[in-house]
Amino acid sequence: MSSDQQQPRGPVDSSRIPRFAGPATFARLPRLDEVGRADVAVVGVPFDSGVSYRPGARFGSNAVREASRLLRPYNPAQDASPFALAQVADAGDIAANPFDIHEAVETVERAAGELLDTGARLMTLGGDHTIALPLLRAVARKHGPVALLHFDAHLDTWDTYFGAEYTHGTPFRRAVEEGILDTSALSHVGTRGPLYGKKDLTDDAKMGFGIVTSADVMRRGVDEVADQLRQRIGDRPLYVSIDIDCLDPAHAPGTGTPEAGGMTSRELLEILRGLASCNLVSADVVEVAPAYDHAEITSVAASHTAYELTTLMARRIAAERESAER
Numbered sequence: 455m456s457s458d459q460q461q462p463r464g465p466v467d468s469s470r471i472p473r474f475a476g477p478a479t480f481a482r483l484p485r486l487d488e489v490g491r492a493d494v495a496v497v498g499v500p501f502d503s504g505v506s507y508r509p510g511a512r513f514g515s516n517a518v519r520e521a522s523r524l525l526r527p528y529n530p531a532q533d534a535s536p537f538a539l540a541q542v543a544d545a546g547d548i549a550a551n552p553f554d555i556h557e558a559v560e561t562v563e564r565a566a567g568e569l570l571d572t573g574a575r576l577m578t579l580g581g582d583h584t585i586a587l588p589l590l591r592a593v594a595r596k597h598g599p600v601a602l603l604h605f606d607a608h609l610d611t612w613d614t615y616f617g618a619e620y621t622h623g624t625p626f627r628r629a630v631e632e633g634i635l636d637t638s639a640l641s642h643v644g645t646r647g648p649l650y651g652k653k654d655l656t657d658d659a660k661m662g663f664g665i666v667t668s669a670d671v672m673r674r675g676v677d678e679v680a681d682q683l684r685q686r687i688g689d690r691p692l693y694v695s696i697d698i699d700c701l702d703p704a705h706a707p708g709t710g711t712p713e714a715g716g717m718t719s720r721e722l723l724e725i726l727r728g729l730a731s732c733n734l735v736s737a738d739v740v741e742v743a744p745a746y747d748h749a750e751i752t753s754v755a756a757s758h759t760a761y762e763l764t765t766l767m768a769r770r771i772a773a774e775r776e777s778a779e780r
């Protein structure tokens with residue numbers, strides 16, 4: 455860090471103020487309005503009007519914030535202190551219309567674009583998976599078509615539900631149609647469970663997606679999977695979208711469309727750590743529905759997932775700053 459730069463303001467000191475006291479921001483970090491600008495803006499999108507089964511992900515953003523109180527400032531798995539490497543701040547919530555999906559999608563795209571215009575990378579806490587589409591639109595407006603790494607039990611490349619084009623099962627088909635994804639670097643990880651027909655898979659492959667199923671992760675192991683993903687992504691601008699239902703219901707019961715046979719939270723976190731060299735430009739963690747959770751199992755997993763993603767972004771920001779100063 456050059457001497458003229460201010461040190462980032464980190465989390466509240468949990469040895470002085472108990473971590474269960476005070477309002478919850480992500481990881482007890484300052485609010486964006488307290489620090490002015492951020493390198494990584496953690497933003498909530500409490501929207502779940504695009505779900506096909508159990509509702510409730512609108513309460514996910516705040517559940518993840520609450521569960522993130524126990525996060526600590528040093529990440530040993532990545533040997534990095536993310537909140538010292540970069541200014542990470544909680545940007546609050548994007549208020550989207552729960553009764554009008556088209557309007558909500560526009561609101562999320564506009565608000566995300568405004569945050570990106572400040573130079574921040576986004577760590578978004580959902581909300582249901584519908585919100586990935588406007589987030590990708592905003593990111594692609596800045597970076598051009600991006601590589602996508604999508605962790606999910608589901609493909610989310612279906613066409614419509616009840617005639618609706620914007621739902622949590624359709625964001626990535628829309629994104630491919632709109633040309634905002636780099637179709638040479640699209641991967642699903644954690645895929646499993648029953649489909650409507652084989653065509654779901656052939657359509658998905660035609661769009662350019664590669665699939666690493668949850669069984670592949672178990673058989674091949676996390677290091678080999680991460681190596682393969684890293685090779686496919688290269689140095690392209692990368693967006694990572696994590697549907698918490700990529701985890702087994704034992705690791706993430708609090709979600710709207712659970713499927714048996716999923717990854718463990720340990721596998722997810724390890725694969726993410728294996729992406730350390732990638733140019734992660736923004737990310738989301740979605741589909742946490744706390745009403746079906748127990749003992750914060752799901753929101754704790756989601757908060758640690760967001761912490762690993764934030765660490766990846768902070769490390770990349772620090773590396774870019776160093777190479778610019780050289």
Ligand SMILES: N=C(N)NCCCC(=O)O
Nearest residue numbers: 506583608622623711741
């Ligand atoms: N994105 C999530 N979580 N689920 C999509 C499931 C769509 C369906 O009900 O077929």
Ligand SMILES: [Zn+2]
Nearest residue numbers: 607608697699
């Ligand atoms: Zn899913």
Ligand SMILES: [Zn+2]
Nearest residue numbers: 583606610697
């Ligand atoms: Zn999904």
